[in-house]
Amino acid sequence: MSATVRLTVAQATVEFLSHQWSERDGERQRLFAGCLGIFGHGNVAGVGQALLQQETLAHEAGEEPGLPYVLARNEQAMVHTAVAYARQRDRLQTWACTASVGPGSTNMLTGAALATINRIPVLLLPSGTFATRRSAPVLQELEAPYAGDVTVNDAFRPLSRYFDRVNRAEQLPGALLGAMRVLTDPVETGAVTVALPQDVQAEAHDWPVELFADRVWHIARPPAEVSRIEAAAELIRQAERPLLVAGGGVHYSGAEVALAALCDATGIPVGESQAGKGSLPHGHPQLLGAIGSTGTTAANAMAREADVVIGVGTRWQDFTTASRTAFGPDARFVNINVASFDAGKQSGVSVVADAREALTALAEELADWSVPQGYRDEQARLWGEWDERVEAAYRPGADVTDALADGLLTQGEVLGAVNELSDPRDVVLCAAGSMPGDLHKLWRVRDRKGYHVEYGYSCMGYEVPASIGIRWADPSRDVFAMVGDGGYLMMPTELVTAVQERTKVIVVLVQNQGFHSIGSLSEELGSQRFGTRYRYRSEDGTLDGDVLPVDLAANARSLGATVIEVASREELADAIKQAKAAPADGGPVVIHVRTDPTVYAPDSESWWDVPVSQVSDLESTQEAYARYLEHQQRQQNFLTPSESSEGA
CATH class of the missing domain: 3.40.50.970 (Thiamin diphosphate (ThDP)-binding fold, Pyr/PP domains)
Structure with missing residues (x-):
């Protein structure tokens, strides 16, 4: 016994x-x-x-x-x-x-x-x-x-x-x-x-x-069936304008090197989902950056003309597909995913396998094939044009800055300063509001684990507690949690846990007096930013009075965090350097900065499907519904026969 x-x-x-x-x-x-x-x-x-x-x-x-x-x-x-x-x-x-x-x-x-x-x-x-x-x-x-x-x-x-x-x-x-x-x-x-x-x-x-x-x-690494790789390679060989979409599965598999090798050899350009951002480092010649509703103009331009789209480790969320408007009606798909559930989406050739194993096998199968040089040149041109727009967002001109109220920065300025003054291995973190979209478009990732945006659930309040988990997972990296005032107010309490455990995390708290992202969306949908501002109720009963006297810097300080308040680009730069120099066991550092929510990041030239009221007495809503119908006409079902149903 x-x-x-x-x-x-x-x-x-x-x-x-x-x-x-x-x-x-x-x-x-x-x-x-x-x-x-x-x-x-x-x-x-x-x-x-x-x-x-x-x-x-x-x-x-x-x-x-x-x-x-x-x-x-x-x-x-x-x-x-x-x-x-x-x-x-x-x-x-x-x-x-x-x-x-x-x-x-x-x-x-x-x-x-x-x-x-x-x-x-x-x-x-x-x-x-x-x-x-x-x-x-x-x-x-x-x-x-x-x-x-x-x-x-x-x-x-x-x-x-x-x-x-x-x-x-x-x-x-x-x-x-x-x-x-x-x-x-x-x-x-x-x-x-x-x-x-x-x-x-x-x-x-x-x-x-x-x-x-x-x-x-x-933890298994299931290899791809040889016939699936051969079918995928055959479809790609027929392509004149292939595009690869890298999802989170690239990171979880540790497939970044295999992806770079495939793209170096073939010239296939890469767009990245939120979870897949950083699959290729900034500066890689095939990198087009973010794709979809919060994508770059470079990736989205290539997506519209792509004839074969290769999804690797992506679940094809609506932001990635721009609500099924990112790709043309004739695009064909190769879906590489460890889960058959995700590999079976979008129709096309389904390759159920570990991302690293599949990309390595695909590179071998395509060893003698590459895209024309002209296609590589087009990638470089589109990316160069977008990168100039990023620079303009990071360093806005006088036409923008002179219009700002005293002490206000643009969100692009804030992201640019953190991006440029943090170390390549540091981690930027976000989850909800307008910053995930801006980070997806603008952030220059220099390390495979340097970008952490939760956009599957986009949960307000994720940022502060998640920064602790990231820091514990790898204490050699500083973590910059980018959070707006709306997200911060949802869940600031884990600052106390960071104090208790002497965990150094850097929280960049962006105060813009309300819901920046939803305010913008509300305006786009004809709802006039209703209910999205943090303001007093005025005498007429609307929430359009003076801004609330809420002091989030004092709140963070009361929870035990070291707080640095800034009111200029120069002060922000000094604060980032000071936070970086803080002791590893010194607990959380909060950088409080105020921004203007009406200054936006460069447009993605894309769409996100959020229904608009079909009938309304408001002219703003009527105009928004007309725009909605125009976008909706471009949505694709991707119901073309799959490769397997054609007997291949």
Whole structure:
């Protein structure tokens, strides 16, 4: 009979997680860097006690705990921290997150959605009410009159790539092993939820010692079928104007070198999705930069004329396809993706494989082929024209600056200063508002991990907690979290976590008195920026009064951050240098700068489909709807027969 050890379910969970490893290409690392959490009734005596016990025993033995614990301030935010860490580590490592019964756990729902949409692994351990129901109804329990076994944690089911609830101790091994399988699968990964009722967490059980042995989970690199590569290469050989769209899968696969080799040899130009930005470094001759609704004019011009489009590791989100208007009606597609779900989009040749493996095989198949020199010259010309527009945004002329109020900069100036004064390996971070689009268009990426914009869920409040995760993932890099006042107000509390953990992150807080992005969108859609300004309600009842006297710099200072307020380009440059020079263990630095929200970045000459009211008494809305119909006529279905249906 196998030896056993008596532990509670929570203690067994912590011990098990401490012994999980991931491995890819022969390199092994702990799967879990630690556990983020906020304790309350439901987990304080379960997972909380287990983490305390492990930490106490480890310190008594002069060792580090296998699952270090970090106290967060907001449950949604701690999931963002874990997601950012996992993304920065190419999905090879992540964190577990524990929360209390009821609102503590359901606060993680937004983080779960973000993780699953972005295909990023994170383990969620929401606490539940009593499995025995002996004290029901307990504080914060949902009572569903139609089903006795429903709890608020069932809300995690549609948001998770794997969900289980451990109602009996015997169920724990199967639940944990199932969770590890999904977390380490590059196709299936996302949020994984193992719900733990509070009484079950504290229940003791005799566990086989084998459950706590080290386990190494191999991260697969599935190769492409030879016939799929041959079919893709044949279609590309027929192209006169091919274009490659690099998505996040290029980064997660570590396929940047393979992509550069293919483009160097063939001359195929590259446009980048938000997740794929940085797949080629700034200055590469085939780089056209961002593509789609927030793209460069260079990439979008090439996209409109492309006859073969090669998607690598992209899920073809509407911003990437400009709501299906980026490509012409005759464009044919090659889709390379580790997930058949994504590889099957847009019709065309589907190549289900790891991005690095597929690009390497494709380069070999196309070894004797390249685009004409004239096509390379066109790429260089279009890129040169766009790069001049970036320079103008970074250094606006007197016609722009003289019109600004005292102390205001343009957002382009702010991004340019950070881009030029940060180190090549530093990370720029953003998630929501107008800055993700401006960064996508304007930022010059110099390192494969230097750009981190969450645009799958575009979640306001992601920036501050995510900056902590990135810094923990790689302490050798400074992290610049670019956040507007709207996003900052959603979730500034993790500045306290950064103070507590002495984690240096640099937050560039851009104050523009409202929602810059949605204000612009509202105006475009004929809604006149209604409800997007941070202003007093005026005597006529509208929100068009004076600006609010909210001092975000004082707020950040009150949370323990070092704050630098700037009112000119010169002061901003000095602040960036000062922040860079701050000690690595000195905690967060917040640079507060005010900008004019009516000065925009260069136009992408593209579109994003947001419906406009079909009938209205407002002339502005009527005009917007007419423009909407014009754009809508250019949308493509891409329903041409797929390569496989043609019998190839």
